[in-house]
Amino acid sequence: MSLSEYMDRYIEVKVTQGLAGVKKDKSANDEAFQRVIREVNTLTANVQCLKRQEESLRKHVKHVDKEQFLCNQAIEKQQKEFDANLDLWFTEINITKQLLYLHEESDAEESRISIQETCPDQWTEYQDSCYFLFKFDLAWTQGSYMCGLQGGYLASIESEVENDFIKSYLQTNAHGNSVWIGATDMMSRGVYRWVEDDDVVSFTNWGPGEPGGSEHCVEARAGYSYRWNDEYCSYKKYFLCERRKQAEHKQRTANRNQPVQSSSRGTIMPPRPCPDQWTQYQSSCYLLIEHDLDWIQANYMCGLQGGYLASIESEVENNFIKRYLRTNQGYSNNVWIGATDMRARGVYRWVEDDDVVSFTNWGPGEPGGSEHCVEARAGYSYRWNDDHCSYEKHFLCERRVESSIFG
Incomplete structure (x- = not known):
């Protein structure tokens, strides 16, 4: 029997007993009868309250059961995902160990087979x-x-x-x-x-x-x-x-002897810094050699550095070179640069690429005479002067900034 059924039965009994008492006791007054009626009403109200509480409890129990079910489902799902991830992690760890082992073996093989000591070209x-x-x-x-x-x-x-x-x-x-x-x-x-x-x-x-x-x-x-x-x-x-x-790494396979190409995992890196002692400006590196050589010897020495006697192809580059020379030696020495008219008198070309000189920065009255090689003249605030190629001077080397492949 449910709680509400039990209370209905209880009220029924009380009402029956009350009415019976009233019938037996004819002398009972209206006040007693009213008291019974009030008690019945109170009990009825209590029963209705209890019924509402019972219904509320039933709904709460159902909600709790549903939440518990959903919670259990979520926990079960998380457990399955964790187990799957754990298996994946262990797989990745094993693969990483194998790759490290192969890398170490490759390094060891490289050191045993592919490293040799060599001399530069012409040495x-x-x-x-x-x-x-x-x-x-x-x-x-x-x-x-x-x-x-x-x-x-x-x-x-x-x-x-x-x-x-x-x-x-x-x-x-x-x-x-x-x-x-x-x-x-x-x-x-x-x-x-x-x-x-x-x-x-x-x-x-x-x-x-x-x-x-x-x-x-x-x-x-x-x-x-x-x-x-x-x-x-x-x-x-x-x-x-x-x-x-x-030490130089010797290529071990025919494919590795091919030129390096950019790929999905290989990219052209930003230009590398210039070599030690060189100064970078835009896409070139510059080095002032503070020993005196004639123009041909100076260009030869620049070539051994991977460069050439400097080309000056714009006003902004010329301004940089003036500052560079002034910073490094004041106005104490004239400096060979890479222009010459040896091939055709009066037609000056850059030794770097044989291009005809377009931008110029000649000093007063220059060029003139029978000289064929160009210097940046200290006495002209490093404006240009043609001079005899056999004269010995400081000289300015230039080389291009290189790019590198990173994969």
């Missing part, structure tokens, strides 16, 4: 070093500086077998010219050291009666069959540079 390899003979004349300090620009130094000769190689190399290539090498006693008279590492010279190959006098720099003397002689450092001679071989 000659011997044991762990590369050698290059510069066939124009510079003072010892200038030669040492130029070797440094190539990533090397004036040659060190540290054994008889190395000396025999260099003697043979010079006899073949120097054409009877004496050649600066890297030994000097500038720091302490009579104590010769290699400029490469400041080590005291141990192996020697002096010519007859050498060293002697007040000279401080060492040449391989042609007249001594390239045995050594100490000489004045200011004298100008050919010079022999040396540098260590560099």
Whole structure:
């Protein structure tokens, strides 16, 4: 029996008992009868309230049951998703481990098979070093500086077998010219050291009666069959540079020998910074060489840096170069740039690409005379002047900023 049914039954009994009492007791007054009626009304109201409460409870129970069901469903779904993700994570971890293993194996294989040490183009390899003979004349300090620009130094000769190689190399290539090498006693008279590492010279190959006098720099003397002689450092001679071989990755497959192409995972990166000591402006790098060479030698040296004597093709570039030269050397030295009219008198071209010069910045009265190479003249606030190509001056090199592939 439900609660409401029980209360209906209870009221029925009470009403029956009350009416029966009234009938038996004829003397009962209207007040007692009214009291019974009030009690019945109160009980009836209570029963209605209880019924409403019961209905509300039923609805609440149904709502709670529904929410519990939905909650259980959500928990079950989350559990399934977590289990699926957990399986995926473990799969990814295993794949990552395999890729790392393959990468390590590839690196090890690369180091075993594909790394070799090489010399740059035009350099000659011997044991762990590369050698290059510069066939124009510079003072010892200038030669040492130029070797440094190539990533090397004036040659060190540290054994008889190395000396025999260099003697043979010079006899073949120097054409009877004496050649600066890297030994000097500038720091302490009579104590010769290699400029490469400041080590005291141990192996020697002096010519007859050498060293002697007040000279401080060492040449391989042609007249001594390239045995050594100490000489004045200011004298100008050919010079022999040396540098260590560099590690280079050898391509292992035919496909890897093909030019690199951009792909969905490979992009052209922004231009790389200029090499050390070079200054970037727009898409070019610039380097002022503060040693004096003639125009042809200067352009040759710029070429060894991967560049050329500077081209100046606009007013804004010209303004930059004026500031650059003024910042680095004030107004103390004239500077070779890359224009010349060697091919056709009065038709100036840039040595970089043989283009006819369009923008110009000539000084007063220039160009004129029989000169064929162009300088930025300090006395003209770095406006241009044509001069004799054989004159020796500082020079300005330019090279393009390179792009790189990143994948």
